[in-house]
Amino acid sequence: xxxxxxxxxxxxxxxxxxxxxxxxxxxxxxxxxxxxxxxxxxxxxxxxxxxxxxxxxxxxxxxxxxxxxxxxxxxxxxxxxxxxxxxxxxxxxxxxxxxxxxxxxxxxxxxxxxxxxxxxxxxxxxxxxxxxxxxxxxxxxxxxxxxxxxxxxxxxxxxxxxxxxxxxxxxxxxxxxxxxxxxxxxxxxxxxxxxxxxxxxxxxxxxxxxxxxxxxxxxxxxxxxxxxxxxxxxxxxxxxxxxxxxxxxxxxxxxxxxxxxxxxxxxxxxxxxxxxxxxxxxx
Amino acid sequence: xxxxxxxxxxxxxxxxxxxxxxxxxxxxxxxxxxxxxxxxxxxxxxxxxxxxxxxxxxxxxxxxxxxxxxxxxxxxxxxxxxxxxxxxxxxxxxxxxxxxxxxxxxxxxxxxxxxxxxxxxxxxxxxxxxxxxxxxxxxxxxxxxxxxxxxxxxxxxxxxxxxxxxxxxxxxxxxxxxxxxxxxxxxxxxxxxxxxxxxxxxxxxxxxxxxxxxxxxxxxxxxxxxxxxxxxxxxxxxxxxxxxxxxxxxxxxxxxxxxxxxxxxxxxxxxxxxxxxxxxxxxxxxxxxxxxxxxxxxxxxxxxxxxxxxxxxxxxxxxxxxxxxxxxxxxxxxxxxxxxxxxxxxxxxxxxxxxxxxxxxxxxxxxxxxxxxxxxxxxxxxxxxxxxxxxxxxxxxxxxxxxxxxxxxxxxxxxxxxxxxxxxxxxxxxxxxxxxxxxxxxxxxxxxxxxxxxxxxxxxxxxxxxxxxxxxxxxxxxxxxxxxxxxxxxxxxxxxxxxxxxxxxxxxxxxxx
Numbered sequence: 001x002x003x004x005x006x007x008x009x010x011x012x013x014x015x016x017x018x019x020x021x022x023x024x025x026x027x028x029x030x031x032x033x034x035x036x037x038x039x040x041x042x043x044x045x046x047x048x049x050x051x052x053x054x055x056x057x058x059x060x061x062x063x064x065x066x067x068x069x070x071x072x073x074x075x076x077x078x079x080x081x082x083x084x085x086x087x088x089x090x091x092x093x094x095x096x097x098x099x100x101x102x103x104x105x106x107x108x109x110x111x112x113x114x115x116x117x118x119x120x121x122x123x124x125x126x127x128x129x130x131x132x133x134x135x136x137x138x139x140x141x142x143x144x145x146x147x148x149x150x151x152x153x154x155x156x157x158x159x160x161x162x163x164x165x166x167x168x169x170x171x172x173x174x175x176x177x178x179x180x181x182x183x184x185x186x187x188x189x190x191x192x193x194x195x196x197x198x199x200x201x202x203x204x205x206x207x208x209x210x211x212x213x214x215x216x217x218x219x220x221x222x223x224x225x226x227x228x229x230x231x232x233x234x235x236x237x238x239x240x241x242x243x244x245x246x247x248x249x250x251x252x253x254x255x256x257x258x259x260x261x262x263x264x265x266x267x268x269x270x271x272x273x274x275x276x277x278x279x280x281x282x283x
Numbered sequence: 284x285x286x287x288x289x290x291x292x293x294x295x296x297x298x299x300x301x302x303x304x305x306x307x308x309x310x311x312x313x314x315x316x317x318x319x320x321x322x323x324x325x326x327x328x329x330x331x332x333x334x335x336x337x338x339x340x341x342x343x344x345x346x347x348x349x350x351x352x353x354x355x356x357x358x359x360x361x362x363x364x365x366x367x368x369x370x371x372x373x374x375x376x377x378x379x380x381x382x383x384x385x386x387x388x389x390x391x392x393x394x395x396x397x398x399x400x401x402x403x404x405x406x407x408x409x410x411x412x413x414x415x416x417x418x419x420x421x422x423x424x425x426x427x428x429x430x431x432x433x434x435x436x437x438x439x440x441x442x443x444x445x446x447x448x449x450x451x452x453x454x455x456x457x458x459x460x461x462x463x464x465x466x467x468x469x470x471x472x473x474x475x476x477x478x479x480x481x482x483x484x485x486x487x488x489x490x491x492x493x494x495x496x497x498x499x500x501x502x503x504x505x506x507x508x509x510x511x512x513x514x515x516x517x518x519x520x521x522x523x524x525x526x527x528x529x530x531x532x533x534x535x536x537x538x539x540x541x542x543x544x545x546x547x548x549x550x551x552x553x554x555x556x557x558x559x560x561x562x563x564x565x566x567x568x569x570x571x572x573x574x575x576x577x578x579x580x581x582x583x584x585x586x587x588x589x590x591x592x593x594x595x596x597x598x599x600x601x602x603x604x605x606x607x608x609x610x611x612x613x614x615x616x617x618x619x620x621x622x623x624x625x626x627x628x629x630x631x632x633x634x635x636x637x638x639x640x641x642x643x644x645x646x647x648x649x650x651x652x653x654x655x656x657x658x659x660x661x662x663x664x665x666x667x668x669x670x671x672x673x674x675x676x677x678x679x680x681x682x683x684x685x686x687x688x689x690x691x692x693x694x695x696x697x698x699x700x701x702x703x704x705x706x707x708x709x710x711x712x713x714x715x716x717x718x719x720x721x722x723x724x725x726x727x728x729x730x731x732x733x734x735x736x737x738x739x740x741x742x743x744x745x746x747x748x749x750x751x752x753x754x755x756x757x758x759x760x761x762x763x764x765x766x767x768x769x770x771x772x773x774x775x776x777x778x779x780x781x782x783x784x785x786x787x788x789x790x791x792x793x794x795x796x
Contacts, residue, residue, distance in 0.1 A: 100343075116775050124768075153358055
């Protein structure tokens with residue numbers, strides 16, 4: 001008993017304090033979302049009455065195209081998650097398994113390019129896409145396909161790097177066996193590598209999905225129209241500068257937007273964490 | 284599976300994809316070439332040739348894998364980086380946004396003044412017999428009537444002209460009036476055409492039936508690239524940094540200017556111009572403090588949690604799920620939520636502690652808020668990392684030390700921590716580099732504020748380099764893309780050296796050899 005007091009009690013005490021720190025904002029969001037007033041002001045930390053008015057408002061108010069935002073976010077993040085891995089995996093495979101001149105330089109370029117933060121070349125992306133708009137208005141500045149193209153470019157560096165790390169850990173003997181049997185590099189890729197790496201590809205595309213879902217600044221620059229915004233841009237614009245007025249619906253909206261991501265994350269945490277140590281820092 | 288990868292099917296599929304992509308690229312190449320975007324159409328042409336060579340021959344097997352990724356990487360990452368570097372050598376800001384020929388034509392268009400008598404004419408807008416824009420102008424008081432186009436003026440004899448009740452001419456030989464719809468279609472041309480009047484004066488259209496007499500005050504002399512103001516006699520010469528400046532008064536510019544190459548002046552400004560240097564140093568110091576404090580606090584709390592949980596504890600699984608929640612939530616939502624909680628008037632934090640702290644109005648509190656929120660967001664990452672690393676440290680080491688009489692504190696400082704740091708230090712460096720450029724938390728939480736806007740400052744107390752650069756490039760006042768690009772390049776070098784140091788330590792580069 002004494003040992004328990006000495007060893008475990010303080011651990012529980014510290015853990016409870018940190019739990020409070022972690023849970024406080026989350027509890028508050030639920031409190032605000034379920035409060036009937038929808039204001040930022042907290043009158044009591046214990047709910048006196050529960051109302052779904054804020055959720056109701058989210059789906060019915062014409063001023064909040066919440067479903068459009070949610071749909072845009074899922075479509076954009078989903079497309080990027082699939083395409084960036086399809087394209088990135090091929091490059092990662094080549095970097096990991098093929099021998100060719102300039103491999104080292106290629107990897108160094110990839111590493112160097114990643115160090116140039118995307119936001120810094122934002123003005124250049126803006127000017128370039130403005131020019132693209134002048135001859136191809138459908139994929140230029142201010143369009144969803146344009147945003148997708150820019151995201152795809154940005155996802156390349158990180159994904160190729162991450163995927164290469166995973167590919168390196170797949171035993172090379174399998175490829176060699178295939179090669180001995182007369183398979184070409186392209187056949188090895190499709191018949192051996194892709195089926196073997198499928199779970200890894202799924203994890204990377206999941207990380208890619210989360211990253212794109214969280215992207216804010218490019219989306220804000222590109223998607224001006226209220227209905228074409230992503231959830232991040234929409235909710236931010238919704239409360240920017242006026243926390244007090246729209247807080248309730250915002251809280252409700254962020255709960256709904258977070259639930260799928262949190263659920264995916266918690267259920268696949270084992271795989272995602274192995275990706276973390278391989279060098280990604282989630283934004 | 285093998286049926287699906289039947290050679291005939293895959294080859295056909297390949298040709299369909301290649302043909303489709305090529306057609307799409309060809310279309311873009313043609314339309315970009317038509318719009319004179321030669322750089323873009325050149326890049327796309329190279330892409331098209333590369334696709335043809337790579338996928339229709341067996342010239343290079345690795346290229347078959349690389350090409351799609353490389354295309355996007357070069358188009359949207361490498362290209363913009365090079366463009367940024369190029370922009371940093373230009374005088375490129377509000378007022379110096381366009382090319383030099385455009386700037387000259389804008390100056391010419393605006394460098395006019397009405398004639399001293401403020402003469403106006405009643406006009407009808409129409410076309411001459413060869414479909415050139417023409418006006419039928421009348422001055423009923425002086426009984427002057429004429430037709431004028433951009434190139435010729437034809438006087439009409441007042442005795443023969445047919446006039447309406449106001450004394451305005453209504454028809455003239457060869458002249459066809461335009462309907463309002465036709466006028467709308469030619470809107471741009473009608474607004475900009477200068478109709479001939481005399482050698483010193485020309486006519487511009489002011490409304491659907493009024494035109495006025497103007498003269499050019501700023502005249503361009505292309506032989507020595509100068510503008511002369513015929514009214515004051517002032518001479519304006521290209522000052523080499525994107526403006527025509529008065530020869531006798533260097534601060535008198537003609538507007539607009541153009542983006543002119545000024546090589547390293549933007550970089551020099553960072554160190555020499557006190558208006559830029561001072562805020563930049565302040566922002567740089569805070570960026571370092573912010574990134575360091577963030578990594579230290581996140582690591583410390585993460586490690587503490589990992590150590591608490593590194594033994595059998597009642598409810599460990601529940602605790603674990605709670606502790607990784609901040610990491611699982613979309614960070615944008617979390618930051619915005621915290622932003623609401625720190626609100627001075629209604630925020631939950633002031634309510635909880637019964638205080639009235641002006642979180643975002645005071646520099647110190649705003650910085651504290653940023654660190655607290657970032658701690659919340661980031662400590663789970665280090666908890667996950669360090670708990671993995673702690674489990675990898677053999678228990679024998681600390682047991683042996685305990686037998687030798689080492690205290691818990693000694694074991695931690697002399698054994699656990701050094702072993703742990705060996706594993707996590709590359710990740711600490713990576714996290715530092717990430718937070719050095721953590722735009723979202725600053726932008727969404729404080730917007731860089733509080734900012735002394737009355738003092739004309741752009742940089743706020745919590746602005747880090749990247750958010751400051753963003754403000755310079757896209758802010759509300761003057762947008763200086765040249766300067767912002769120069770700062771971006773400097774940041775890149777800082778980050779690259781930090782990361783290279785981290786990579787050296789983690790020996791990632793060894794695998795290249």
